Amino acid sequence: MNLDALDDAVSESKPRTSGISDVMELEMSLVYANPHQPRKHFDPDSLVELAESIKSHGLIQPISVVRRTAGYMIIAGERRWRAHQIIGSVTIKAALVVKDESEIEEMALIENIQRDDLTDYEIAMAVVRLWETGMYPQKKDLARAISKPLSFVSKAFSVVNKLDPEIRADIEENKRDTGLSVLEELSRVEPEKQREVYDRYNAGEIKRDEFKEAAKPKAEKPIEPKKIKVQREVAVTQGDGRLLFGGDDFHRFFREVEPWKKYKITIEEIV
Template identity: 40%
Template sequence: MAKATKKQALGRGLSALLSDPENDIKSANDKNADKVIGSVVELDIDAIEVNPFQPRSNFNDEALKELASSIKELGIIQPITVRKLDFNKYQLVSGERRYRASKLVGLKTIPAYIRIANDQESLEMALVENIQRQDLDPIEIALSYQRLIEEVQVTQEQLSERVGKKRSTISNYLRLLKLDPIIQTGMRDGFISMGHGRALINIEKPKDQIRIYEQVVAEGLSVRETEKLVKSYQQATDGKKAAKSGKASKKLPDYVADSLDEISEHLEAKVDITATPKGKGKIIIPFHSKEEFRRLKKILAGE
């Protein structure tokens, strides 16, 4: 108990230091910056603004009330992280749920780690910390990955290292953004899972995608059942294409058909194979960017 009291007193002491205009800390090189940066400081909750880079856009009211009740009883166990904008002015980097819940119960101050960073660093910190620590839905995670790639300008390989996730995991999330917005909303609202979404991505026509999505929701189909439904749709579509072109659909030899999914999974790409009963054929591996081509090249070269 004595340690906790001492820590709280230290936080209040640093808070007083930050409230002194003569000790305004704007960079890591300023006087007393080493005492504040990285320390837990009790900040005036009204001096903190919400981070515009925050990837989370949906906050469950019931869950927020439960967190607020916990904070009222036990206090804030994990401090929020903020960056200093100006004198006695801060911006959230991570911890918006704790911040919102604290305001809900009427707290005047909140424990916070202080960082000094530019906008890009703040964006990266907010996205990476939220991906790792918060219960984001699959679409929010996908959007966070996309923003890191586009705005921080990192490749999927570099992003993989920064967030500690496999490159294939990141790729699977990013592919969800190809789904029709109606289906993305359904995933965010919990009507379908990421597994359902991954299956529906394989349907190219938006109208058919939505039609099958509605069937999945109406019948409460599992991921496996959805995969079978999509496969049946694809087979029917391929049959219609073959009939329209006047060409009979050729069945792949068993040794090829059995390996198709394995090859696609290994390359993390949709692979097309044509083969004759005599053993001749072609493997077609599509790519959609220079980065994806280089990735496939590395895999094929065994690097």
């Protein structure tokens, strides 16, 4: 028996009882996931284990839902609902949440933020979404509500607001579990350099504390002056305040030069 999966079936994300009705049996076709759910990735193997546990022992902890025009939206327990889909359940146990809209949104977001199986990026997205509800006067109030330090909230905002959109899309699409401190440090890099640094980090070429150095512009290699190998002496005479050059090698050089480039001629005295 997989005890971890059984524990998920019994006690996953137990909701608060205040404002929640008695348990009822809902048709699976009437239940749908919260579109604002910050968690985007559900491990397939873990879901199968949970499904097998529910199939063997039943669902002891019901999901929490709220009534909507389209049916019942999940507030807590999407993994359990997905596990029911795997085993082909027709109905699922659910507790109806009776609260106003702002409380429902807060409950759904906090329930997800406090989970320990979300990626740091998913949590950061949920934190910003919770702030956007306008329910908290200051960010310290938000930090207190989600039981996180204020520094965590600040890092979450840096990641969501300053990180290159292409990087954010890559994290979501490829389900990268990159740490919040790494993403926050990356958000400090100049926008036009972020993707290059991000790719090098994922390739294992650099570490977090090397981001700033990696983002610095590369020094241009000095251009070496073109040297001519003179086979014979070049005649140099002075007349009317000008230097007059002669000799086949000197004239051959000027036939080979590229007119859009700059050249430097050095005169060396031969004793």
